[in-house]
Amino acid sequence: KLSGWCRSRFIPVDYDEDGSLLHVLYCVECIDDQKKREDKLLYLAQTDTMTGISNRRSGEKMIERVLNNKVSGMMCLVDCDKFKSINDTYGHMAGDEVIVAIAHTLQKSCRDKDVVMRLGGDEFVLFIPGVTDRKCANAFFKRLFENLKQIQIESIKDHPIIMSLGACIYDGKEELTFDELYCRADMAMYQSKKVEGYSATIYKKK
Structure with a gap:
């Protein structure tokens, strides 16, 4: 008895004088x-090794696929404010702990069908299908920030972990690339950075 993945194939054994197949082995x-x-190689190619969530390459591909299929939703750019000060004060190992904790919290706050990826450093991107209005967006921001505020890391003592978020709502009609959507979310992020503490801004067309 075999369990797991199997491959079956026919192996020719002999032929008659006319070239017709006489016998085969079924293997x-x-x-x-x-x-x-x-599967392990595929996982390593698609995964950020530090956090276990999607890396930049695979995350971009997933979001590009969503955009090509005209699936409406919201893209969020999430960033840890003054992250350098955590590294400088407590060391890079503590900084890595913060990155991992943020990644796991982002993933926990999202659904299986949502895209959660690490761009690099302390920067993350989310794509939440179906969130297309400010009311739903604000409800998501509130839940996400509440979860992020629960992060506790012993190695940084009482040092606050503050997050800023820039978002862009995609209506499923525009022809947009990942880079174009990212730029809009980044502009919204710039506004969030001006506010002290947890802040989220949704991109507005001028």
Whole structure:
């Protein structure tokens, strides 16, 4: 008995004088170990090794696919304010703990169908399908910030972890690339950075 991934194939054995096939062997081969290796390589190629969430390459591809399929939703750019001061004061290991905690909290705050990715450093991107109005967006911001405020990391003592967020709502009609949507969210983020403490801004067309 075999369990897991298997591959079956026919192997020709012999032919008659006219070239017609006479006998074949039917072979069943267990390839479970091979599939596990392939899955591991795929996981490593798509995953940010520090946090376990999607890396920039795979996250961008997922969002580009969403945009190509005209799926409406909201893209969020999330950033940790004054993150450098955490590294400078408590060391890079403490900074890494903060990044991992933020990533896990973002993932916990989102659904399975949402895109959660780390761009690099202390910068993260979310794409939340179906969130297309300010009321839903604000409800999401409130829940997300409440979860982020619960982060406690012993190595940084009582040092606050403050997050800023810039968002852009995509209506599913415009022809937009990931970079264009990112630029809009980044402009909104610039406004959020001007506010002390947790802040979220939604991009407005001029």
